[in-house]
Amino acid sequence: MSIQSWIDRWDAQQEVNLPDREERFTALIDAVAEGVGRPDPLVLDLGCGPGSLSVRLLKQLPEAIVVAADADPLLLGLGRAAYGDTIRFVEVDLAVPGWSAQLGLDRQADAAVSTTALHWLSPAALAAMYAELAKTLRPGGLLLNGDHLGESAQTAPTLLRIGRAIIEREERRRAPAGHAEDWSGWWAAVKADQELADLVAERERKQTGGGHHGSPSGLLATHVDALTAAGFAEIGTLWQRGDNRLLCAVLA
Numbered sequence: 490m491s492i493q494s495w496i497d498r499w500d501a502q503q504e505v506n507l508p509d510r511e512e513r514f515t516a517l518i519d520a521v522a523e524g525v526g527r528p529d530p531l532v533l534d535l536g537c538g539p540g541s542l543s544v545r546l547l548k549q550l551p552e553a554i555v556v557a558a559d560a561d562p563l564l565l566g567l568g569r570a571a572y573g574d575t576i577r578f579v580e581v582d583l584a585v586p587g588w589s590a591q592l593g594l595d596r597q598a599d600a601a602v603s604t605t606a607l608h609w610l611s612p613a614a615l616a617a618m619y620a621e622l623a624k625t626l627r628p629g630g631l632l633l634n635g636d637h638l639g640e641s642a643q644t645a646p647t648l649l650r651i652g653r654a655i656i657e658r659e660e661r662r663r664a665p666a667g668h669a670e671d672w673s674g675w676w677a678a679v680k681a682d683q684e685l686a687d688l689v690a691e692r693e694r695k696q697t698g699g700g701h702h703g704s705p706s707g708l709l710a711t712h713v714d715a716l717t718a719a720g721f722a723e724i725g726t727l728w729q730r731g732d733n734r735l736l737c738a739v740l741a
C-alpha cells in the first residue's frame with residue numbers, strides 16, 4: 490500500500506472519534522492566518538503524527554515554515570515520506586524537558602498548533618511542556634490546541650454527563666453499523682505491511698505509544714491552569730462541538 494494511502498486511512502480512523510476533524514482543522518488554520526500577523530509564520534505542530542494538520546496548514550499558508558514534532562518514528566516516517574520536502578519532521582518526546590532545543594529553530598515561533606495529542610501527557614508533563622513552549626514562542630505568540638477537553642466530574646458532573654450523552658446519541662445516528670477501521674485496526678494493519686517493517690521495528694524498539702493509557706490531561710481546566718502558570722494571558726475556546734474544542738492561548 491502506498492504511503493499516501495496509509496495517511497488517508499489514518500485520517501479516516503481519526504474521524505471515527507472525531508467527525509468534525511476537518512472542520513476543526515479549518516478553524517485552527519483560519520485562527521493561525523488571522524492571529525499571527527504575517528504571511529510567513531514559523532509554526533510548530535506538537536504531536537504531529539503523520540503530518541495531517543501540518544500539510545493542511547501549509548496548503549492555506551504556503552509561505553509558512555512548519556516544524557512538526559512527534560515521538561513516534563513510524564508516524565514521522567510516513568510524514569517524511571509524504572511531505573518531507575516541505576515540512577521538517579523532528580523526533581522529540583514532548584514530555585522530556587529540553588525538547589524545544591532539539592527543534593533547531595533560528596527564531597522564536599509565531600504559533601504552536603496541536604490536534605488530538607496533548608491530552609496524552611500527564612498533567613505535570615503538560616505543565617512543564619507549556620512552560621517550555623512559552624520560552625519558544627514570541628511575545629503575543631499563539632497556542633492553538635484542538636482536542637477533546639472536557640468538564641470536570643467534580644465541578645460540573647451534570648454538564649459532563651449530558652455532554653457525553655449528546656455525543657453518543659449523535660454517534661449512533663451517524664454510524665449505526667459502526668466503522669470500517671478504528672485506531673487499533675489501523676495499527677494492526679500498518680504493522681503487517683512488510684514495506685514498513687523497518688519503521689515498525691524502530692517503533693517497537695523505542696516502545697513508542699506504549700505509555701498511552703486513557704486521557705490524563707483530558708480536562709479543560711488542566712490546560713487552562715497550566716497555560717496560566719506558564720504566562721499565557723488570554724485563554725479561551727474559539728470553536729467547539731461538545732467537548733471537542735479549539736483552545737487558544739495568547740502569550741503575554
Ligand SMILES: C[S@@+](CC[C@H](N)C(=O)[O-])C[C@H]1O[C@@H](n2cnc3c(N)ncnc32)[C@H](O)[C@@H]1O
Pocket residue numbers: 503535536537538539540541542558559560561564581582583584585603604605606607609610
Ligand atoms: C491521535 S495522534 C494525533 C496526530 C495528529 N496531530 C493528527 O491530528 O492526526 C496523537 C499523537 O501525539 C503523539 N504524542 C503523544 N505523546 C507524545 C509525546 N510525549 N511527545 C511527542 N509526541 C507525542 C503521538 O505519537 C501521536 O502521533
